[in-house]
Amino acid sequence: MARTRTPTIVDIAAYAGVSKSAVSRALSGQGEVHPETRRKIVEAADRLGYVANVMARNLVSSRTKTLGVVLRDVRKPYYAFLQAAMQSQAEERGYRIVATTNAGQLEVEEALHEIKNLISLQVDGIIVAPARLPTSKFKKFLDRVPLVVAGRQEITPGISSVACDDSDGGRALVRHLLDLGHRQIAVVLVDPQYSQRYYTRGAAMIDEIRANGADPIVLTAGTDLATAEVVSQHLRNLDATAIMCPTDPAAMDLLEVLRVEGSSALTRYSVTGYDGYGPLASPFLGLTTFRIPQEEIGRTAVDLLVDRLEGRSENDRFVSLRGSVVPGRTARPIMPA
CATH class of the missing domain: 1.10.260.40 (lambda repressor-like DNA-binding domains)
Structure with missing residues (x-):
C-alpha cells in the first residue's frame, strides 16, 4: 500500500x-x-x-529542545523512577527527553555507543546515568555536547552532577540498628566494579559499625542480585542479629530465603534494604530501608543541564542530596535476655 x-x-x-x-x-x-x-x-x-518537521526547524534555530538520557537498566526501579522524574521536569522546562538503554544492563561500550547515537540525533545535552561508565570514557564528548551525570559525584571539569550521599545513608541505617540494640551486624558488600554506589553505602555501614565499637560481619557479593545466595551460604553459622542489604530487592530476596528456612529464621534476623521507593517502599510490606530522593535527583539533573544550555550557569556544580531512614517491621529491637 x-x-x-x-x-x-x-x-x-x-x-x-x-x-x-x-x-x-x-x-x-x-x-x-x-x-x-x-x-x-x-x-x-x-x-x-x-x-x-522538527529537524528542518532545527536547521534554522540550531537547537532541538531535546535532552538525551542514557540509563543503565530500566528493569531496575531506580532507573525507571529516575527517567519518569526527568521526563516530567524536562516538560516543565520546555524540553523533551530521548532516553536510551537496552534490554539488560548497559555495559561500558554499549553506553558509549548510545551516547554517540544521541549526539547524532543532535540533542542539546546529555544526562548520563549508567553507574558503571567511567568518566574517562565519555569526557571526550564534552566538546560536542554538554554533559550531566546523575547518581554519582563528578570532579571532571566541565561536567555537573547530582547524587544522594550514600555514605550518609549507610551510616544512618547503622545508627538506626544500633538504637534498636543490635551489635552483631552483617553487611553485604557489593563489588565496586559492579556498582560504586552500592559499594559506597556498604563500606559506610562497615565503617559506622566499627566506629561504634562493634565488629561487622562482612559478606562479599559480586552484585546485589547475589545477596540471598551469599547469605544462604553463611546462614547456618551466621552469628548476627541483623543483616544489611545493598538494595531493597536484595532485602526482599533475603527475606524469602529466611521464610523458606522457617519462622525462627525470620524472627532471628532483622533485615534492612536501601533505596526506599516504588512498591517495595509500601508501609504494608514494612521494609526497613533508606529512602533515596530519586525524583529530586532526576529533576535536579535536568535543571543542571537546562541551566547550562540557557546560560543561567557557567560553572560546574555538584548537588549532594540527603535521604532518610524508613523504619519498618523487618528491623526489630533486641529484647533483653
Missing part, C-alpha cells in the same frame, strides 16, 4: 483559507496571529494530521 502524502503548511493554509505565512507564524509561535485565525489553523492541522 502506498503511503499517504505527508501534509504540509501549504495544505493547512488551503484548508483553513489563510496565508502560508499565517500558518507558519501560528505553528511556530512566532509573530502575531488573530485568535480566530489561529483557531482555524490549529483545527486544520489537527484534521490533516500535520506533524511539524
